Amino acid sequence: MGDLALPHILPRVRDARREARKYANFLLALRARRAGAARVAHHPFDLTVDCATQCQLHCPYCAVGNGTIRRKPSLMDAALHERLAADVAPDLFLAWYFSAGEPLLHPRLHEHLARTAGEEAFTVVSTNLSVPLSPARQEALLRSGLGMLSASVDGASAATYAQYRRGGDFALVMDNLAGLARRKREMGLQFPLLEWRFLLFAHNQHEVDAARALATDMGLDLLEFFPGYALPPGDPGEQGVHPMTIPMPRRPVSGPAYEAGLARRETLVQRLTAGQAAPTPSPANGPGDPRRCDWLYHSGMIYPDGAFGPCCVATDADDDFTRLDAHPDFGAAWNAPAFLRSRAAFAAGDDGNGKKRDGGCAPASDVSGTGGAAGTVCDRCPLPVAQELQFVQKVRAILRNTPDWAVRILAAAPEEFFLPADQRRLPVELGALRRPEALALPPCPDALTRLRALAATHPDPALARCADLLERGHA
Ligand SMILES: C[S@@+](CC[C@H](N)C(=O)[O-])C[C@H]1O[C@@H](n2cnc3c(N)ncnc32)[C@H](O)[C@@H]1O
Ligand code: SF4
Numbered sequence: 001m002g003d004l005a006l007p008h009i010l011p012r013v014r015d016a017r018r019e020a021r022k023y024a025n026f027l028l029a030l031r032a033r034r035a036g037a038a039r040v041a042h043h044p045f046d047l048t049v050d051c052a053t054q055c056q057l058h059c060p061y062c063a064v065g066n067g068t069i070r071r072k073p074s075l076m077d078a079a080l081h082e083r084l085a086a087d088v089a090p091d092l093f094l095a096w097y098f099s100a101g102e103p104l105l106h107p108r109l110h111e112h113l114a115r116t117a118g119e120e121a122f123t124v125v126s127t128n129l130s131v132p133l134s135p136a137r138q139e140a141l142l143r144s145g146l147g148m149l150s151a152s153v154d155g156a157s158a159a160t161y162a163q164y165r166r167g168g169d170f171a172l173v174m175d176n177l178a179g180l181a182r183r184k185r186e187m188g189l190q191f192p193l194l195e196w197r198f199l200l201f202a203h204n205q206h207e208v209d210a211a212r213a214l215a216t217d218m219g220l221d222l223l224e225f226f227p228g229y230a231l232p233p234g235d236p237g238e239q240g241v242h243p244m245t246i247p248m249p250r251r252p253v254s255g256p257a258y259e260a261g262l263a264r265r266e267t268l269v270q271r272l273t274a275g276q277a278a279p280t281p282s283p284a285n286g287p288g289d290p291r292r293c294d295w296l297y298h299s300g301m302i303y304p305d306g307a308f309g310p311c312c313v314a315t316d317a318d319d320d321f322t323r324l325d326a327h328p329d330f331g332a333a334w335n336a337p338a339f340l341r342s343r344a345a346f347a348a349g350d351d352g353n354g355k356k357r358d359g360g361c362a363p364a365s366d367v368s369g370t371g372g373a374a375g376t377v378c379d380r381c382p383l384p385v386a387q388e389l390q391f392v393q394k395v396r397a398i399l400r401n402t403p404d405w406a407v408r409i410l411a412a413a414p415e416e417f418f419l420p421a422d423q424r425r426l427p428v429e430l431g432a433l434r435r436p437e438a439l440a441l442p443p444c445p446d447a448l449t450r451l452r453a454l455a456a457t458h459p460d461p462a463l464a465r466c467a468d469l470l471e472r473g474h475a
Pocket of ligand 2: 066101
């Protein structure tokens, strides 16, 4: 869903007032994560708003598609969406409008996207696109302010496609994709970026080149190949679709939007990191990494009925942490007892530097989740490795767009915002913060005024500390 391209394609926040609010919230999020705080005063800077928990397809390893998900199918109503958007969208850099189902099955999706995009949150929809789309609906989606539409198409021919996307109509999908690309060109729009996302399995790995040719013919902005999760032949749980057997294609992400993204030099961090390749996010934590879950500080999952879950790997309703309507506002919901217990359990097992509080030093990959007694799904995290790619790519994207005033704050005291392990996870962008050009950035009086004004009414005193760092700079 654009994860690989994200650090280069996320646009900057244009409005200075919105930029100040979003980066103030981002700085507080980093500090709370660094400190291992249980109660937090910031909002997520990234959120999944799942408007439709139902699907018309039967993809074999998808819990919705194979019917194993424990969550009722439903659609989000406008009132809930408005309450959510008003409260939290101004703080978001990213909003993912899909998770446990097919978002295009929501008839008013374009209205919800427009509301959130109006707050300059970059919205992303991942869709099977196997839905009849009238020209009017295509136009409404294209005009909604949507940032990226990622089409899940795991094959370049009808026969190959149908093996994973069971019940999908390849001809309809390709027709929709080509139609969206043509209309977008006619409308002269830069966004939404149109991405073809191709999950690689053993049965479709021979169609990489054919997909590249089709994506170019259609004039798509991005093409991403990603290894599809599947079980090997002979495994008791296998579903007739098996893992890819070839190495990953040399260019897993390509397309004109990606090329243009690599060439961006709009910010100091983009200029200082030009041409430097970031390491592929590691699938496993390294020795010395803290056992802290980044999701609990940067994101969350909102379902159509107002249920609030911690992350995208815990999708069953019995793993939800709370409901939005049980709290006066979003911040209170994000500090519901289950969130506090999970954050505290992670922090208790680690001193923030990878050392266990009992004196030992165990690699985080030795345990799944807190390994403790939060009494939540985090005790037995279903997929601890999933957070690495998600968190790293999002933070890289936001750091690369960071305005000079916020670079000055981060460069003045990086140890207040980042964990030691982040140096390994984000070496390119954090390396830029240590460069003389970043350390010598001048103060920005307008930004300081905005930050002081935000700090005056914000419950977290750490925002005043950020303003002090902006005023003083690198000592
Ligand atoms: C559950 S789907 C929901 C959105 C939409 N229905 C779709 O398929 O794009 C969310 C993401 O999971 C991906 N997905 C489905 N099966 C997968 C698998 N076996 N391995 C990795 N990702 C998978 C989809 O391609 C999509 O990007
Ligand atoms: S199209 Fe998406 S939600 Fe539907 S079954 Fe496939 S992966 Fe799951």
